[in-house]
Amino acid sequence: LEQIIRKHLPARYFDMRSIPRNPEGKRAVFFDLDGTLTRKNIYQRIILNYFYTHVTPRTSLLLLHLAVKRVIRKHGRFYQDAIRLLKGIAVRDLVAPVPHDLETHERAIFYPEMLQLLKLHQKEGNLVFLISEEPEAILHPVLAFLNVHGFGTIATLDHGRFTGKLQGPIMKDEMKREKVLALAEEHHIDLEKSFAYGNSWHDYAMLRTVDHAALVNPPRDLKRRGKQLG
16 A cells, blocks of 8 residues: 555655755744634635625626535636636725724634734744735735735736736645745745644645644544544
8 A cells, every 4th residue: 555655646745855854944834814814715705895895786696606606616616716706806996995804803804813823923933924825916915914924826917907817726735835845945944843724625735744733623524634643
């Protein structure tokens, strides 16, 4: 069985660089956003708040159409449908209310314990990064509120407006792991003494890339796997 596994999994899962060791390196912390730091999907909150103040028969129909697709589509296809909903919307108009919303409803949006944990890592001098599948264009006010650097999925823009298309893959699964490895090389990070926090299987590859990983409100099957791995 071990020979079969080694044959079919990428070599990096078994070589010494699977978790890059840099004894002289810095300690870093990698957070997922939705369901880990926030109670619910931040994109959903932002887009619903926007359409609440820009309600038209067309937007109502689009939201209803998206709700149906959420039930029948797989995650990746549904995500693309959700991005198409942004077509023609100016980034500035979409994110303008976000800072006030975050400040006014902080406890309703974020898990207070997770914010305390994030601030503790910052106080200890650890490098803190947020890696989310949310469109990077709408992450900026969240990153500013949390005072962290972060990375998301790239949604293409045309003169400051969303085109409804993506540039490259969604920031999830293996892409999160690749981003962690790239940050480790860029910032001279030792991943053996670094931390990561996530809540879903889409964070699993990222969590396995550091030595100190923790699950936050995971689904039952991931919780079971987390217990197996300690």
